[in-house]
Amino acid sequence: MRVFKSIAGCLFGMIFILGAAQAQQITGRVTDSSGAIVSKAQITITNLETNVTQNTVTTGTGDYTVPYLKPGQFSVTASASGFNTETKTNITLQVSQTVHIDFALKVGAVTETISVSGEQLDKDKADVGEVVENDRVNELPLNGGDLGQLAQLSAGTYYSGSILYVRPFDNSVAAMSINGNAYGSNALLLDGVSNEAAHGDAYNGTNSQQGYIPPVQAVQEFKVVTNPYDAVYGRLQGGAIDMTLKSGTNQIHGSVYEFARRAYLDANSWVNDYNSIAKPSHTRDQYGAELDGPIWIPKIYNGSDKTFFLAQFENWSEIFPGTLVDTVPEPQWSQGDFSDLQYFDSSTGTNKPIILYDPLTTKVANGTPTRQPFPTINGKINQIPTNRLSPYAIALFKLYPAPNSAPRPQTTSYTGNYIAPSPTADTYRNALFKVDQVIGANDRVSLRYGYWERYEFDNQSGIPGEGAYGEYPHGERVNTFTPDWIHTFTPELIFDFKASIIRRVNILNEGPQNFDLTTLGLGPSEISQFGNYGNFVPYTNSSEFTAIGNGGGQYTIGNSLAMLPSVSWTKKSHTIHAGLDLRFLQSGWRYQTGGPNFSVDRTWTQANYQAGDPASGNSIASLLLGTASSGTFTINPTLLFSQHYYAPFIQDDWKIRRNLTLNIGIRYDLNQPPTERHNKFDYTFNPSLTNPISANLTTPVMGGLEFPGVNGAPRSYNTLDTATFQPRVGLSWSPWDTLVVHGGFGIFFQNPNPGPNETGFSATTQYDASNDGGVTPTQNFGVPTAGTSTNPFPTIIQPTGSSLGAETGLGQGLFYLNPQFAVPRTYQYSGGIQQGFGKDSQLELLYSGNRTVNSATSDNINRQSLLLRAQCNPELGGNPNTCNSPTTAYVTNPFFNVNGFQGSNYYTQPTIQQLNLTRPFPQFGDITEYDINGGKNWYNSLQMTATHRVSRSLTVHGTWTWSKEMQSGGYSDQYYRIPSRSIYSNDFTHRVTFSGFWLLPVGRGKMLLKNANRWLDEAVGGWELATIVTWQSGFPWGLNGSTDQNGSANMQRKVTSTTITGVNGACRANWQLVTDPTTGVSSYQLVSQGTNKNCGGDYTFIAIPPYGIQPNVIYTGIRDPGTEEWDMSISKSFNVYERMHLQFRLDAFNVPNHPTFSGGYDNSVTDGTFGQITKSSGQSNQPRNVQLTFKLVW
Template sequence: MSKKAPFALRAVVCLIAASLAPAQETRGSIIGRVVDASGAIIPGVTIHAVNLATNVSISGESNAEGNFEIPYLLPGEYRITAEQTGFKSFRRDGVEVRIGERVSIPIRMELGQVSEQITVTAETPLLESAGANLGQVIDQRRIAELPIAHGNPFLLMTLSPGVSYTQNPGLDRPFEPTHIVGYAMGGVRANRSEITLDGAPNTALNHRWGAGDLMAGYTPPSDVVHEFKVQTATFDASIGHTQGGVTSVTLKSGGNSLHGTAYYSLLNPVLNANLFFANSAGQPKGHFIYNRWGTSATGPVYIPKLYNGKDRTFFTYGYEGIHESRAMGAAYGAGTLTVPTARQREGDFSELLAVGSRYQIYDPATRVALGTGRYQSQPFPNNIIPSNRINPIARNILNYYSLPNVPGTADGTNNLIRVNDPEVIKYFNHIGRVDHNIGANNRMFVRFNTYKRFSHSSDWFRSAPTGGYSDWKQHSFSIDDVHNLSATTFMNVRYSFFRLSIYQYPQPASIGFDLASLGFPRSYTDAIDPGVRAFPAISISGYSGTQNNWWRYPTHNQSLEGNVTSIKGNHTLRFGADARQYRNFQYEPHNASSGIFAFGNTWTLGPFDNSVAAPIGQGLASMLLGLPTSGGVDRKASFAAQSTIVSAYVQDDWRITPKLIVNLGLRYELEGAMTERFNRTVRGYDFSTPSPLEAQVRANYAAHPIAELPANEFRLIGGLTFPGVGSQPRALWNRDTNNIMPRAGFAYTLDQKTVIRGGFGIYFGPLGAQRGDVIQLGFSQRTEFVPTLDNGLTFIADLSNPFPNGIQEPPGAADGLLTYVGRSARFFEESPQAPRQQRWQLGVQRELPQRVLMEVAYLGNYGDSLELTRDLRALPTEYLSRSPFRDNAHINYMTQQVPNPFYPLLPGTGLSGQNVSRSYLLAGPQYSQFTGLTSTSYEGYSWYHAMQVRTERRFAAGWSVNAAYTWSKSMEAIGQLNGYLSPLEYAISTQDRPHRFVISGLWELPFGRGKRLLNAAPTVVDKVVGGWQVQGIYTAQSGPPIGFGNVLYMGDIHDITLPPGERTVARWFNTQGFDRVPANQLSFNYRTFPSRLNDVRADGVNSWDLSVLKNTRIHERVNAQFRGEFLNAFNHPMFNAPNTSPTSTAFGQVTSQRGYPRRIQLMLKLIF
């Protein structure tokens, strides 16, 4: 078959070859056994499951062992009937089938005529007696009535035990795909779990914002969602493509009655609370306008005089729009930034000297060589830069910066609160589904959905050249067919397609920005295509910077999948295969195309070149002097990447006895390696071939060797390799063929009210997601800003002439092993292993009085082959000082400047200077042709242990309550304290949240007609007192562990944590015991202080979301509903982590909050 054959055709061939295929099933099943009055099995009984909403009947038959199963049932209520000659007919109404559940309905028949009927009245079983999966169903009423921000149903995922939200809670809108799935599940990191919509994949690989992350493809309006199920541990072999849990969403599927909604919602800024720190500083509430509206409808398809779809064809449609304008600080919890003061913009830093002498600015023009490999500079008198020394380009750039609006800390940090930097968003969302009952043995549905998001944001400059636009467009489509091949064999096939295109670009005023207006020379500005010119990206040490995002990122996914279910004796067999294709594109030729400049403290610290830098001030001084530390102009290539995954599985649900079901399964996934359409990418690294530079560099080095590295031992190894070049294949890695996943589970019914369940399973994540992006070194290249060749004694480039030798064009792969030398490079391991998770659980379900289900379970998870970054140019540990204090002699020795053996071989790069530090030559010397070299490897591991407790009372008698508690510990080893060759640090995980409790409830107040109180009230009274309902969610969650650097701490680490009663934003942890003197800070020391401490944590979650609603009947079939929703009702701020830099004046302080203050949503909804 041609390689150009359409993917769908090739996938069909694969599926036929492997029989039929599985799905992440979102429907339910009814299972059971048919017996007579004596308990003897009855084979050949015809069982019908009739959907009460659609009147569609689906049939099955008991086999020789009396067992039956009717799969692929849409969630809803069913009537179960059974018929057999010689027996009375059986009927049971009100059987509730929920998403992904196998409901056990025993059928006992009596001798008699079929015309006679036995009617059984019983509640739907609460216990899950057919499998071991851990999960929680979020029912339709909760989705429709609980208070949730923006009507985003995914926010209710946290009602399930074992789920914790680890992202910024302020990013909760339905069009924020990377954050609405930011949940850690069952010990697996956030954004690693699968989401399905009507069984079809609803996640995309996130190559833009996070390596290894998945992002949600689409968020349906809550009014069209029937229910969804969150599973944190699954032991069914049909479930794959995930390291963690699965969230399965099913839409409403219509019925014979027309139902729908129309609503309008707003958030009133007058009612909302202020941000904590803005309020503390006396700042007003930020700008805020919010409107959300929508409609939905379900019912039979009816075309007058042409078609009546009653009992046959049904539709669901939903639309939602959002128009929002809000302050960026409120949106992202950023809150506070740092900008130069008016005096600092004029070169006057004298106010910083009052804070401490460490803020002294040194004059790079006075730098001299001491002859010992050290350099020394003199301070600016009074910490003031003469006005005639200030670079005019720097002054022009700073004119775009906002001035401070609050004093900030003692040294001026956090002196700008973002209260009125607007972000304007318009969002339009459409979704539709049509279900058609073709015949007694065949039914299908088609779903489509699309959304468009357009946003305009102004960064804190509040100026046209630095704002930006985002344009997001999403489309997806799915078709699903179920066919009853016989009374005991059923087939399901599904195809789905997904596309998301994200386009980020500057404001029109910035496109074509005249760089010459800032003062840049024409030789520089003319080298940049006018169509991509924009305001340059600026980074200043200690201050907030700017960025210029300009890119397009489309992603396409499609899948073909299915399922075959066959009941054989005491076995329910399922088997099949599925095929998925992922395509990711990126086009960003404009990012940093107009220049990116970083201003550090290299040129303005002192008195020596290795002195401790000031926390703030020196970077800005470098800018005013026109001396960037680094920078460049980018020329970037686009990419078009593709990968495929084909998988197969077999599952046997074996009913060994009426009380015991064992689930046995085996799954295999084969992921094809990613390819780039035109091979515009790095494949790996050649560790076997000497670098083409080796001979010349060795000769240079031999003339000036250092004592630690004899000249005869100095080598240069290899370089980057490229797909399709030489003997390299096109694939970006050698595929992993060992992804075999056994699964096993059991459910034992101890008695009518108790089930014991357990399971074990292995899971692999897709490597394509772990790649993060396509490395295009050589095809994309930066022309480096090189300010000096002699360590700052003289400068050959500055802001006034940043690139005297012009702008370089990328060579692609033409330079071979010399590609990107003199720069920092990275690559991926060529033979990676897919990340693996091993998960097990043992638990008990018990039905309590009042039909309350309680479950207690232990869940364990071990992950290995986890992704981590290796720094091949890290300094070996033998060159780190073992002193517990700052070792100035060792620092001086390691930072001593020695002759650069690469000089003058690599002009215009980071190795163009005459000297390098001694430590540079000792850090991975065999790779020293690269200023940095990192690889992605798969050696990490993690552990997770948890107790999960949940209680559930389904809605009855006017109330419902669900509660979930998780007590857990998560450990991981995915980093190192002391470089490449040191062991992995086994530390508390950044995802660890030891305690999480969430409870949700709905309560119809018992007043008015049909209620316990005032049930005979007059109409007027009933309109006032009837129809009231309250509901709410309370969430408490531990905060994340706080990370520290290589600090100098001389106390007991257990004393760092403060008791809750002593913890404030001004002193979040005990700062005593930390050495805060800048001159004492560690450098080139062997690290022993852990990266994270279990007992030192950032703020947790303590949030009440409450609502009150009033239903008023205004017509026989029309209700008007008014609701007020109070999100974070008691205005508990959730703070960001405190400052952990000991030399900062804000050390130990919290300066910003995460998420929102209290918001009040008001809604009017018509329900018919």
């Protein structure tokens, strides 16, 4: 520990001797015409747009570096006594770029100016990435003005979020994956400082959230860094996205714009066409204005050359169309008439009746349960007596709408019988103001305030009225403030201080919040127990029908303060940068979702309560009989988490030779584990203590929870990981001017985002569905013939905090975080070449790979006896009745009516499954430990990027990524301890992108009709074409977790292109279930293949039986369909006067109107649609949308 403190002290001390990232910089070397070093030469850097200058001198090795520059156009002047003065001008400096400008001065006293043009190869940094320059930001067709779409055009990237929503506030920038790393694990920067909001999001649970969302018109450019070897980059696993805002110049610039959408310009969605639904209304108006320039107050202040501003406002209003295909109950069911129930038998291709069975007639003989069907009355089957129906369930039933559509073919007689319009209403506004001030020759200051908010109303279930679920509303509001101060101590030593303050507030109501629960038959005493959860329809999820009700709402906040003091020091051929990255984060939940939550399925009305089949049971019928299959009532706490992060770093860019640069850096992260202000979470599970509940039991039991800040336990989730040194090294070599060879290696530490359990501070009351092991229901929704009242939770357990100690959570499942968790580390490595072709073209070939170790996995430490489970496994010669029989597999419950177990089924049920008493800690259910450092990921890729740019008239950019990613860690089967190792679920083999814009060479001064008069030029000149095209191969496809290939001796699931057939639209694989009466093992055999005989041969599959072995997952060969997107625009510009033009543009998104179905192939072999894409649920991308754009730019 003493050594650690010494090292940390030295690193922290270096920060104030040195300092951090230099952002954009110009560097170079000055020699005479013979190549001899010219030291102490005067260097002047001038911003051509603001006339702001910075001066420095060359070192003893002739080198110079000027850091902390803003992107823009520059000139560099070199002068020395006895030599000509030379100026190189029109130098373009892009975000996070180092531009190398050398001088070879001639003897004399002449002043010479040279214009620099063409592409600048990055010869000084090994970082891999590319800049999306201002022309591409403004001219490419962006759906919703979402800059994340441009970031996804870089090689090695892909977007892992929903492609249906691509709006600025959908957090697409944060939802990117770079080089196979987890989405949300990238650094988000704005003007070189962190732009990540603290985790206080009420809706999006990703690892990172974008703080301020800069409007497109306010962005100068941005850089996507896919291999960030500079030590300034930290708290990431993947890459970095650094956006730079515009700054005012000595001329007034600005724009006024409107992006308009209307339904008559759009195509109809696939699901609407499929269901013969007319195209719904769609309106969007996205408008705003941007203005920048010098601050000038007539006769009072002239800010030219020193004071500049940027102002931006944007507003968004949209009604976005949507259609849902729901499944709702048939009206006659509320009277007990289920005579019309049918299912599709894929083996015969016909519809057959579904029979309902009475759960109160259940009998078990020789381990085999049987039930009697409900009676047939007047020739109608499935007639439930009305006095057996629950008034609560009938009242809930009435909240469903009546069916309005024919059910889907080859399904049940009710699937997809309701078509619901589901428009989304959004309001969004964004405001920005920025001031840049030059204070004398040595100081520059920038201040920025940004604000955005949005509100969304969205019925996500399609159920109208009080039973709806969705966003009612979902609101977000963000306020940000960012200062930046640059001070020049000496020409060689420059200091920079950046900071960002972000406050993010979220509110989410999941549905209407003014429901009267007395209409469901609940009395005042029951409702009073519900507290804050007593004003909405209880969320009820059905296995066959659209869910109804909601879970309340929540209000969350996130506060973040990031500070980045840094310096740049040029010493001989070394440019040294050092700094301290400080982050202070808070996130809080004032009110979380919770309350009553029920699940209903076929269990109570199917023939065998232990095993379902398509020919019996109905979940709504089960509900009407007065009970659910399971449920909970959860009370959640108010929480406020805090986390601090300290990261000193130092980077040395060593110019070994003119054409050889070595980048060496080291970073040290102290990522403190979060703490909760009042210690409202579980710390760990102690297996060694004797649980105090043993005093009330005949047999002592071990193990119990421990809490932070109690009995010496720390206040944080886990111990501080101090082994977090991150060396980085990179090499750039330019054997000749048009070629750069670069490579690098670096260690990175992922930003952990733990989700602690608050057992004790939250309280969960379990719904008691049955008192005899699931044989018969409790009917506690109130049934007249049973004499029960509507009281699903007779007693609601209240939070006890840590007061019960190890007795907390008795009778329930627990989870906790590994207290010795180490931050996962990622090793990144790459090597490649950049080749320039002339002054306009570049080609880059790159190998990029990474390996992540110590990633988080989980394990159940309270497993049931493997020996007994094996006796119940038919695959091993066992019988499931050994574990399930209500007469032989259930024993006296030692926890029945024992104080401390209230709220759990252990307290209310006199018998308990013997299997549960074989757990090491039988007083609990499953106990899951999370954040176990046992996972690994490895990624390899070949990437190619090609760029061709001719001034502002033509830009073409294309990429190709060929990659593979694997993962391992945890267990496919926790009982049989089968480790998991598979291809990564989001692995794609190929991804191709193409983008570009072309200002047609027609009109005055152009290649064609260059002498056209004004009127002809207005007609034929100023036309521009632009496009974005992406194509990506599909993700791996496999069978579901209940199915495996028959005869898999090593228990590994194998799926190959010749094993599964019917995975294209021309094939329809039908499977028949065959059960061995001796072993109970069922297999599915291919019996027909439709009309296409090219689907393959006969193959068998095994349905993994109860207590069977879950094999490891290995995908080989079959992938879901790939995705493609083609957007394009055509625009016409008119010159209003010399510096002002008006642009009319037509943007089209998804031009060929190709639907994407992200659900992939149906992987349930019991479905008639197995191996097919079930399209009736709707496409996951937007149909073709056309946008009208109007921009006045000056």
